[in-house]
Amino acid sequence: MLSEALVFYSKADVAEAWLSALGRELPDLAMHTAIDGPPPCPPEDVQYAVVWKAPHGFFRPFVNLKLVVNLGAGVDALVARDDLPDVPITRLSDPEMSKMMAGFVLMCVLRHARDIVPFERAQREGRWRYIHPTTPDKVRVGVLGLGELGATAAHEIARFGYPVHGWSRSPKSLPGIDCRHGLETLPQFLSESDILVVMLPLTGETRHLLNAERLALLPKGAKFVNVARGPIVDEPALIAALQSGHISEASLDVFEHEPLSPDSPLWAMDNVLITPHLASIALPKSAAAQIAENIRRIRSGEPVLNRVDPGRGY
Ligand code: NDP
Ligand code: OXD
Numbered sequence: 337m338l339s340e341a342l343v344f345y346s347k348a349d350v351a352e353a354w355l356s357a358l359g360r361e362l363p364d365l366a367m368h369t370a371i372d373g374p375p376p377c378p379p380e381d382v383q384y385a386v387v388w389k390a391p392h393g394f395f396r397p398f399v400n401l402k403l404v405v406n407l408g409a410g411v412d413a414l415v416a417r418d419d420l421p422d423v424p425i426t427r428l429s430d431p432e433m434s435k436m437m438a439g440f441v442l443m444c445v446l447r448h449a450r451d452i453v454p455f456e457r458a459q460r461e462g463r464w465r466y467i468h469p470t471t472p473d474k475v476r477v478g479v480l481g482l483g484e485l486g487a488t489a490a491h492e493i494a495r496f497g498y499p500v501h502g503w504s505r506s507p508k509s510l511p512g513i514d515c516r517h518g519l520e521t522l523p524q525f526l527s528e529s530d531i532l533v534v535m536l537p538l539t540g541e542t543r544h545l546l547n548a549e550r551l552a553l554l555p556k557g558a559k560f561v562n563v564a565r566g567p568i569v570d571e572p573a574l575i576a577a578l579q580s581g582h583i584s585e586a587s588l589d590v591f592e593h594e595p596l597s598p599d600s601p602l603w604a605m606d607n608v609l610i611t612p613h614l615a616s617i618a619l620p621k622s623a624a625a626q627i628a629e630n631i632r633r634i635r636s637g638e639p640v641l642n643r644v645d646p647g648r649g650y
Contacts, residue, residue, distance in 0.1 A: 341366040341381040342631070343398065346388035346407050349618055354386065354407075357620035361628030370394070384631055388618070389413055395421045402634050405627050406644065407618050409433065409485060412538035412565060415646040426630055429642040430623040434488040437616035441489040441533055441563060442496070444587035444609070448531050448559035449475045449498065453585045453607055472497035478529030481564065482508050482515065483650075485616065486535035493533075501525060505541075526553040531561065538565035539649030548573035557584040563615040566591035575601055578608065589615040 342358065342365055344351055351369045358367060365384075368375035375382065379397035387394070388407035395401060396419065404425045406414050411427055414420070447453065451467045458465035475498055479490040482504040494500040494512045501514035503525050508515040516525055526532065532554060536542045546569040554560075560583050562569060571592040577583040579601075587609040588602065594613055602608050630640040644650065 339366060339377070339381040340383050341368060341375065341377045342384040342386060343367075343375045343382045344369045344386045345371055345390040345394060346386075347371065348388055349407060350620075353620045354624070357624035358386070358627060361624050362631060365631070384634070386627060387414075392417070392419055395419060403630060403640065405630065409616075410537055410565060411644045411646075411650060415644065415649055420646060424634075424640050425644045425646065426627075426640050426642045427644050428618055428623050429484055429626060430619060431488075432619050432622035433616050434485050436619070437485045437563065438489040438492040440589070440615040441535075441561065442492050444561045444563075445477060445493050445498065445531055445533065446496070447587065447609070448561070448585050453609075457606060473499060475499075475530050476501070476528050477531045477533065478503065478525055479513075479533045479535055480525075481535035481537070482510065482513070483535070483537070487513075489533065489535060498531075501528065522550065523553050526550055527555065529558060530555055531559040534560075534562040534564045534568055536564050536568055537650035538567055541649075542568050544568070544570050546570065546574070548576065551577045551583065554583065556582055558582075559584060560586040561588075562586075563589045566594065578602075578605055587611075589613055 344354055344367065351371060355367045366377060368377055380400050382398040383400055383402045385395065385398065385401060386405040386407055401421050401423050403423055404421060406425060406427045409428055414425065450469065454465065454467060477493050477498045477500045479486055479500060479502045482490060482502040486502065487510055490500050490502045490513050501516060502510065504517045507517050544567065548570060551573055578586060585607045589611045590613050596602065596610065602610060633640050
């Protein structure tokens, strides 16, 4: 009889933490890592793969695979593969991950809204520089993407008194958020964003969505936050907008190519905060339960939760 095994692959996460969290949920399931080579079990036993950026061809030996779990929220790297197995793919959907992201986004928004960047500059220069604070009601924040992470962040920003408008593909109704949708509403949306926060998935439709022409629609001196994916923005156009002052400050957690090249002009800009793609992370303690729930669903023939649509790209 076929045994049942789970295989884990991620170079960005701590395998032991995931395997022990998953083991507590599913004590009867054999679990192996495949980070340093094939798992120590017959490949046909592998029915579940929990992966982040697994190498090309990774899935091929697992002929009885029934579920691929993307060990993160963004599935762009996974759905772009040409060796994707024809089985359900799920993403992480974890309120703790959303909370961690919302905290990071709020930190960026407050840093821009409360003039912390010029204060940091003045401190470096040993200068006492008073800038009269702008009250939150005067700073319009636009959040592109109202999904699990985007909607949580939008609510958190609104909770601090900032007028928040959000943008999605389909119509949405979120309390306290001015929701807009569709490409035709984007120009006005951008023109009303004193701080723009990018929280879209990277798909065929969103790649380089924020090009020079659209960045020029932001109000002069706007602040820019990207915690989603670098290629949603035309990076040279963003750099040009920062150099001209049209965009006055940016917080960038993601880049067109990661790690960011040592040659990038972004490093030398004191109005740009660079963080190495860690606004939020996959958390084994809270996310293991939903992975286990989907494995139980596969076992009992029920549809999985948080299934990704590879055609739509998210
Ligand atoms: P979701 O998939 O839950 O939501 C995506 C949102 O974007 C939805 O509101 C969707 O609209 C909207 N959207 C998608 N395509 C378009 C489009 N063409 N035009 C307008 N709106 C669009 O994503 P999450 O909120 O969970 O996460 C967002 C992204 O954050 C992830 O895809 C990932 O890339 C990134 N991320 C970054 C991390 C980091 O550490 N920097 C950590 C985790 C995630 P609709 O609601 O109509 O479907
Ligand atoms: C994710 C990420 O998509 O960490 O989960 O970027």
